[in-house]
Amino acid sequence: MLTLTTYKFKGFPSKEETAELMGLFAEHGAAEGTISHYVFADRSGGIVIAENDSAMPGYETSLTYSEHLSMETKVMLTIEEAVPAILASLA
Numbered sequence: 001m002l003t004l005t006t007y008k009f010k011g012f013p014s015k016e017e018t019a020e021l022m023g024l025f026a027e028h029g030a031a032e033g034t035i036s037h038y039v040f041a042d043r044s045g046g047i048v049i050a051e052n053d054s055a056m057p058g059y060e061t062s063l064t065y066s067e068h069l070s071m072e073t074k075v076m077l078t079i080e081e082a083v084p085a086i087l088a089s090l091a
Helices: 015-027 056-065 079-090
Strands: 002-009 032-039 045-051 069-076
Touching: 015 056, 015 079, 056 069
Parallel strands: none
Antiparallel strands: 002 045, 002 069, 032 045
16 A cells, blocks of 8 residues: 655654654664655655555554644555556447
């Protein structure tokens, strides 16, 4: 299962809150199955693209960071996966 998670900071974090969040990240590392992780240049949040067989790794990650971040996750398909279904729906 390929997912795209967009996360945003809850408010604009102070230096202390940022240090706490970085401590969590140092302790827990990247989410299981992470393919890429980008942060927005305006410091408002970022995105994580991950691939896992279950939703559990993403759920566990959201529990770890939910005090600091709000998250929205979308399940994605590659274009190669999606096109046959799109074409079949047009028949």
